[in-house]
Amino acid sequence: MLITNRLSLLHRFLTIFFIFISISSCALSGRPPRFLGNFAKPATHRKTLPSHETRYFDQRLDHFSFRGDAKFKQRYLISTEHWAGPAQMAPIFLYCGNEGDIVWFAENTGFIWEIAPAFGAMVVFPEHRYYGESMPFGSRDEAYKNASTLAYLTSEQALADFAVLVTSLKRNLSAETSPVVLFGGSYGGMLAAWMRLKYPHIAIGALASSAPILQFEDIVPSETFYDIVSQDFKRESSRCFDTIKKSWDALEVEGQQPNGLKQLTKAFRLCGELKSTGDLNNWLESAYSSLAMVNYPYPSSFLMPLPGHPIKEVCKRIDSYPEGTSVLERIFGGVSVYYNFTGEVDCFQLDDDPHGMSGWNWQACTEMVMPMSSSRNSSMFRTYDYDYTAFKLWCLEEFNVEPRPNWITTEYGGHDYMTTWREFGSNIIFSNGLLDPWSGGSVLKNVSDTLVALVTEEGMAF
Amino acid sequence: MLITNRLSLLHRFLTIFFIFISISSCALSGRPPRFLGNFAKPATHRKTLPSHETRYFDQRLDHFSFRGDAKFKQRYLISTEHWAGPAQMAPIFLYCGNEGDIVWFAENTGFIWEIAPAFGAMVVFPEHRYYGESMPFGSRDEAYKNASTLAYLTSEQALADFAVLVTSLKRNLSAETSPVVLFGGSYGGMLAAWMRLKYPHIAIGALASSAPILQFEDIVPSETFYDIVSQDFKRESSRCFDTIKKSWDALEVEGQQPNGLKQLTKAFRLCGELKSTGDLNNWLESAYSSLAMVNYPYPSSFLMPLPGHPIKEVCKRIDSYPEGTSVLERIFGGVSVYYNFTGEVDCFQLDDDPHGMSGWNWQACTEMVMPMSSSRNSSMFRTYDYDYTAFKLWCLEEFNVEPRPNWITTEYGGHDYMTTWREFGSNIIFSNGLLDPWSGGSVLKNVSDTLVALVTEEGMAF
Numbered sequence: 001m002l003i004t005n006r007l008s009l010l011h012r013f014l015t016i017f018f019i020f021i022s023i024s025s026c027a028l029s030g031r032p033p034r035f036l037g038n039f040a041k042p043a044t045h046r047k048t049l050p051s052h053e054t055r056y057f058d059q060r061l062d063h064f065s066f067r068g069d070a071k072f073k074q075r076y077l078i079s080t081e082h083w084a085g086p087a088q089m090a091p092i093f094l095y096c097g098n099e100g101d102i103v104w105f106a107e108n109t110g111f112i113w114e115i116a117p118a119f120g121a122m123v124v125f126p127e128h129r130y131y132g133e134s135m136p137f138g139s140r141d142e143a144y145k146n147a148s149t150l151a152y153l154t155s156e157q158a159l160a161d162f163a164v165l166v167t168s169l170k171r172n173l174s175a176e177t178s179p180v181v182l183f184g185g186s187y188g189g190m191l192a193a194w195m196r197l198k199y200p201h202i203a204i205g206a207l208a209s210s211a212p213i214l215q216f217e218d219i220v221p222s223e224t225f226y227d228i229v230s231q232d233f234k235r236e237s238s239r240c241f242d243t244i245k246k247s248w249d250a251l252e253v254e255g256q257q258p259n260g261l262k263q264l265t266k267a268f269r270l271c272g273e274l275k276s277t278g279d280l281n282n283w284l285e286s287a288y289s290s291l292a293m294v295n296y297p298y299p300s301s302f303l304m305p306l307p308g309h310p311i312k313e314v315c316k317r318i319d320s321y322p323e324g325t326s327v328l329e330r331i332f333g334g335v336s337v338y339y340n341f342t343g344e345v346d347c348f349q350l351d352d353d354p355h356g357m358s359g360w361n362w363q364a365c366t367e368m369v370m371p372m373s374s375s376r377n378s379s380m381f382r383t384y385d386y387d388y389t390a391f392k393l394w395c396l397e398e399f400n401v402e403p404r405p406n407w408i409t410t411e412y413g414g415h416d417y418m419t420t421w422r423e424f425g426s427n428i429i430f431s432n433g434l435l436d437p438w439s440g441g442s443v444l445k446n447v448s449d450t451l452v453a454l455v456t457e458e459g460m461a462f
Numbered sequence: 463m464l465i466t467n468r469l470s471l472l473h474r475f476l477t478i479f480f481i482f483i484s485i486s487s488c489a490l491s492g493r494p495p496r497f498l499g500n501f502a503k504p505a506t507h508r509k510t511l512p513s514h515e516t517r518y519f520d521q522r523l524d525h526f527s528f529r530g531d532a533k534f535k536q537r538y539l540i541s542t543e544h545w546a547g548p549a550q551m552a553p554i555f556l557y558c559g560n561e562g563d564i565v566w567f568a569e570n571t572g573f574i575w576e577i578a579p580a581f582g583a584m585v586v587f588p589e590h591r592y593y594g595e596s597m598p599f600g601s602r603d604e605a606y607k608n609a610s611t612l613a614y615l616t617s618e619q620a621l622a623d624f625a626v627l628v629t630s631l632k633r634n635l636s637a638e639t640s641p642v643v644l645f646g647g648s649y650g651g652m653l654a655a656w657m658r659l660k661y662p663h664i665a666i667g668a669l670a671s672s673a674p675i676l677q678f679e680d681i682v683p684s685e686t687f688y689d690i691v692s693q694d695f696k697r698e699s700s701r702c703f704d705t706i707k708k709s710w711d712a713l714e715v716e717g718q719q720p721n722g723l724k725q726l727t728k729a730f731r732l733c734g735e736l737k738s739t740g741d742l743n744n745w746l747e748s749a750y751s752s753l754a755m756v757n758y759p760y761p762s763s764f765l766m767p768l769p770g771h772p773i774k775e776v777c778k779r780i781d782s783y784p785e786g787t788s789v790l791e792r793i794f795g796g797v798s799v800y801y802n803f804t805g806e807v808d809c810f811q812l813d814d815d816p817h818g819m820s821g822w823n824w825q826a827c828t829e830m831v832m833p834m835s836s837s838r839n840s841s842m843f844r845t846y847d848y849d850y851t852a853f854k855l856w857c858l859e860e861f862n863v864e865p866r867p868n869w870i871t872t873e874y875g876g877h878d879y880m881t882t883w884r885e886f887g888s889n890i891i892f893s894n895g896l897l898d899p900w901s902g903g904s905v906l907k908n909v910s911d912t913l914v915a916l917v918t919e920e921g922m923a924f
Contacts, residue, residue, distance in 0.1 A: 412663075
């Protein structure tokens, strides 16, 4: 297979991103887990992109019905700098844009840019509809107005966008014989794998990094995500794990005291006064989950400026306080590594979703229903069971939409994938690092000779 | 493969139907070809069905967006009489309902009922949305009101209906391990093949009879359909072929005479006065195309009561008039075999689309854009080139909808199918008789060991 030649490059160069989905476990407050797509670009860390053009494609809003002909402008970045052209049947590397600004993804996806010259490949980064500049109805405000305008934010429509775009590109360039190779990470990795499964006539293969395509229904245990996060902490220090596990009760007890919330506001240096311990819980849990997703062995600034091995650093801080230091003081020291590594923060804002309605939340409330729970023993988070009913109510309240929890496996499969995908799937590489909490919902074993799992035991998201 | 065991039964028992699409070639009148789904059931020829139940399934109107939760009742026939049950992993035979009343299809699909007992198979006949009783918006009138209500009459939605229905059925019967085998003919055969390609995790294989899935864009020559019809006549008698080929001019000349249309009305025993020769052309061409589709070697009454080898009978009639008989008289005698074999017709009605808006016409005007032309030399029909622009204008006028002529190949593939489908497709039998005019757009060569073509040289649609 075309892309296997360069597989050895994968672990060296692959710097593609992943979803930053922070899941707040909210059993105590009765709220369902929240998925937050947080893609604010740290302006100070902009990377420069190789030579490319930004273009816009008139994309159909609804590929699967004929209710009007509404279109929107889909943004895509294209680089033909190294393309060897149609006569050479030179490949097209298609990045499956996911839930964020495509420029940010292109900046953080070194691997594709890195290997394109060696393959004489064209590079195309189409943006996912409803993210970045690719807004139906003319603007983000209009697109995110209500359930009727958000209705076309689905994975099937996004895959059809990619299919129509690349088919049109190939036709215009007389490049019908150029093979298309898909790339993607996290949700984008799911899209890459699904696209190879559903549009194999359009793409000859896919590299799906850190793609939890099995995190649906009961295919994998619902506690796997938080168990892996917890395990990432425990392997650094079981004392650290224990401290975090104990901290939830300590927080709750403190919150119940007269002036308890005031005390917590002060202890955690919050900018605004704490209204309930729930908000603080979410903030802490979000930090731990995110740390597990960016636990690189080298300093990075993907989500936050962080040292190498940040979980080790967090635990070192938590463990190193003198005997007698309170649990909450230790915890605060720990998460400060995540939220304030540069030491520049005066006070902390808990509200981490400034945009209001989030595209990923909509997707989670419609198709991307990923059951999540936190187990009593193996998780350092608060214990909670997956509660679909509560989740559904939250979605109805938030978006006036009812989730379809069985749709993804009906449309794309997943149950018994070791037998079903083996039979008809091919040319997909599922790449995962076992330290990445999303690896639990990914394909970690070879399904066949051409559906292969690349697993890095002590590896991160890619 | 499961269904190959009984393949020898295929040509003996397979009496499944096909589309009755009459294509009127209208180059002279400037109108594009029309596709007419004509499924009036001849009440006198009702067949009795094996034991089954009629049920209704709450189906989502739009599977691919979240614009509301509108549902409709999808009718399906189900027979578990011979099903060996989930413990035996006994198969489910799923007929892909096409553009008509599902009862009529079930009555005319002997093969499935015939082989089900030998396989211990459940038999399910789901009706295609917007046909028969499976009407969105409560009634046919409402469903066919305008482009907005018809919008969800697409092949993708129909496939998703089948996928959701059979997944739900299997769950309710704890029959998750029962393999699903698809069956279908003509458009239904296209659906069966496409479903195996797009939902291979749901169906392990498909028998696609007489399924012109290559009749799109320029995959096969656009003249193939009319060439095969013409060839079917020529092989019976080249004199007959010549007479029909000459008749169009003769008709036109007669129509131009003073009182010409009156004379034609009389000569062809029409009930209403002829307004243009175009209507008569359509009526004649429709008869020839239909005859080619039901040219069985035995008497049949599928579309019309007909003798065995009806084209031979038509040509015998055309050729047997005494020397000096006019071309038009011969032609009238010929088509009378089709329109009046029983001799019971007093006068002929040209209007063959009493229902007004036709579901198949909508599908032809949206996704099912099949280029058709009639060649100067090899066709006995009037010469005309495929005129997409005229077709598009007709669709805008008729339905206020613009076709998407490249969508089917984008969604399902087709170009370079010998290489692309070979790589990832499997377990599809494409069954065709070469006398069937739709065979020209079908898969007639083995693509691989598991994508096989069953071709009967002197065979009909099944």
